Amino acid sequence: MKLKYVFIHGTAGWGSYDERYEKMPYWGMRGGDLISYLNEKGFDSYAASVSPFGSAWDRACELYAQIYGKIVDYGSFHSKAFGHERFGKDYTECPLIRDLTDDTKLVLIGHSFGGTTARVFAELMAHGDEDERAAAGEDDLSPLFRGGMEGRIHAVAALASALNGNSVFDMLADPDFDLKSVKVPWWSRRFGKMMSDNLQVPTDGRDARDCGDYDMQIDQARLLNRRMSTLPNVYYFSVPCAFTRKRGDSYVPEKGMEPFFVMRSFQMGQYTGVTKGGTRIDQRWKKNDGRVNTISEVSPFGAPRKRLDPDNLKPGIWNVFPVYKGDHMSLQGGLLHKKDIRSFYTDMLTMICSAD
Numbered sequence: 001m002k003l004k005y006v007f008i009h010g011t012a013g014w015g016s017y018d019e020r021y022e023k024m025p026y027w028g029m030r031g032g033d034l035i036s037y038l039n040e041k042g043f044d045s046y047a048a049s050v051s052p053f054g055s056a057w058d059r060a061c062e063l064y065a066q067i068y069g070k071i072v073d074y075g076s077f078h079s080k081a082f083g084h085e086r087f088g089k090d091y092t093e094c095p096l097i098r099d100l101t102d103d104t105k106l107v108l109i110g111h112s113f114g115g116t117t118a119r120v121f122a123e124l125m126a127h128g129d130e131d132e133r134a135a136a137g138e139d140d141l142s143p144l145f146r147g148g149m150e151g152r153i154h155a156v157a158a159l160a161s162a163l164n165g166n167s168v169f170d171m172l173a174d175p176d177f178d179l180k181s182v183k184v185p186w187w188s189r190r191f192g193k194m195m196s197d198n199l200q201v202p203t204d205g206r207d208a209r210d211c212g213d214y215d216m217q218i219d220q221a222r223l224l225n226r227r228m229s230t231l232p233n234v235y236y237f238s239v240p241c242a243f244t245r246k247r248g249d250s251y252v253p254e255k256g257m258e259p260f261f262v263m264r265s266f267q268m269g270q271y272t273g274v275t276k277g278g279t280r281i282d283q284r285w286k287k288n289d290g291r292v293n294t295i296s297e298v299s300p301f302g303a304p305r306k307r308l309d310p311d312n313l314k315p316g317i318w319n320v321f322p323v324y325k326g327d328h329m330s331l332q333g334g335l336l337h338k339k340d341i342r343s344f345y346t347d348m349l350t351m352i353c354s355a356d
Contacts, residue, residue, distance in 0.1 A: 002104045003154055003353060004097050005045040006067065007035065008059075010112025011212045015049030016096075017066070029333035031340055043349045046096050050117060055210045056224070059113075060121040062088065064144045067106070069095030073142040077135035082210040105154035107352055111332060112292065113212050115161025115238075116224070119300075123228045126150035155235040155352050159331050160289055160324075163238065164296040165221030167281050168264060169213065171271045182270050188262035219277035225300045232316035235355045237308070237348075240297035240320070241289035243327040244269055251286040257327045258335050261290025265327075268293065291328035313355040 009015055009026045016035070027047055028034035038045040048066055050059035058074055065072040065088070072088030079086035097104075108118035128147025136145075143149070171177055214220055230236060244251040244265060251269035253262050268288045273281045287294040298320055299305040305318035313319055329335050331344065 001154070001356075002101065003044065003107050004100070004104055005038065005043055005107045005109060005349060006063075006096070007045065007047045008050065008063065008108060008110040008114035008117050009048070009052075010110075010114045011216075012052045013111070013114070014052070015047040017049035017094075021047065021049075026332065028341070029329070029335065030338040031333035031342070034333065034342065034345060037342055038345060038349065041346055043346070043353075045349075048096060050114075053206075053211055053213075055212060056113070056116045056120040056215045058210065059117040059212075060124055061142075061144065063117065063121050064124070064142075065089070065091050066096040068100070069093075069098075070142075073144070075129065075132040075135070075142065075145055076140070077129075077131040080135075082207040084206070084210070104152070106152055107155045107157070107349075108153065109157045109159065110161060111159045112161055112328065113216065115156075115158025115163060116215060116221075118156050118158065119163075119228055120224075122150075122153050122156055122231060122234060125153060126231050127229070150231050150233060153231070153234050155237065155355065157237040157239070157348070157352070158297070159239045160241040160292060160297055160328055161238070162216050162221065162292045162296045163298070163300045164225070165218030166216045166291075166296065167218065167268055167271055167273075167285050167293050168291075169217045170273055170275050170281060171267060174271075174273045177271055177273060179267055182267045184263045184266045188259060188266070217275075218279050218281070219275050221296075222277065222279065222301075225302070228300070230300075230303050230316055230318070235313060235315045235352065236299075236318045237352070238297060238299050238305075238318055238320050239324055239331065240294050241292075241324045241326050241328065241330065242287050242294040243289050243325065243330070244287055246287075249283070251288065253290065253327075254325075256337060257290050258329055258337060260335060261327055261329075265290040289326070289328040289330075294323060310351050310354075313351070315355075 013026045025033040035045045050062045071090045110118035128145045132145035243254045253265040269286045285293045299318035308319045
């Protein structure tokens with residue numbers, strides 16, 4: 001069995017197809033290119049480049065085309081439902097992986113929204129999509145929507161991923177929660193605005209339901225989870241992160257959190273409410289990594305899970321790492337604060353490689 005490690009970036013991220021990767025690699029960031037380092041250590045690793053703001057569906061379709069060297073096919077049904085072109089970029093001459101064989105298996109490693117992207121990709125590989133099969137003839141159907149390819153996936157690892165959604169979106173839309181009443185350092189508002197501006201979804205006519213922000217809403221994440229299974233022969237791993245401490249009834253950022261996250265962390269650490277769909281955002285949602293609620297990063301609600309035991313890894317169940325003490329970008333090498341994450345990844349990949 002040959003393992004290929006495919007790394008999937010989060011919202012507003014980038015990969016090896018993007019020019020900016022050489023100057024600032026998403027995987028490694030201030031600590032240097034992690035992908036090159038892992039390849040030097042014998043882990044056959046690749047950095048995908050999917051839509052920075054697209055939906056998990058669109059990103060999964062792009063990931064498939066990159067890995068297998070095809071033209072991106074978003075599906076006949078999906079493209080009509082959301083009003084965009086069915087076909088995208090052509091990767092037939094520049095596949096992400098050039099030496100795929102029958103005994104190759106994929107390890108999908110997703111950070112933040114990349115974790116959700118990996119799960120949708122795995123689900124489509126295994127089961128395809130009924131709507132797409134009904135909408136297209138057999139000769140016009142992407143193999144991704146046909147399914148039957150679960151055997152090509154060895155593992156899925158979700159790092160700091162909003163597997164159950166993110167309370168930020170409900171918090172910002174809640175008329176009963178006064179953001180200005182949350183006391184934050186004066187400078188954090190400036191950094192927070194810079195982060196919000198950077199994560200602003202481009203107004204290119206994209207359907208509001210066909211973007212990452214929509215998929216990460218708690219209600220939508222719950223619906224998405226209902227459509228996805230925990231595949232019985234795939235190893236699942238999650239790495240929840242937290243960088244807050246309890247203060248009274250709230251959670252506040254730890255010293256050293258990336259300044260871009262401090263304002264939102266304070267706000268998330270105080271917010272409780274109820275989603276439009278009736279999900280209670282209670283005290284358990286306050287602990288966070290500056291961008292995502294820690295409780296959401298553990299595993300999809302209702303999915304089988306257990307604490308990580310490297311000597312007893314099981315497929316078809318979420319093997320949950322101990323909570324990693326760090327903010328949302330700590331596992332990327334840091335934005336302004338340099339983090340050495342190389343040993344974390346070599347240890348994790350060595351463990352995944354041992355799972356059989």
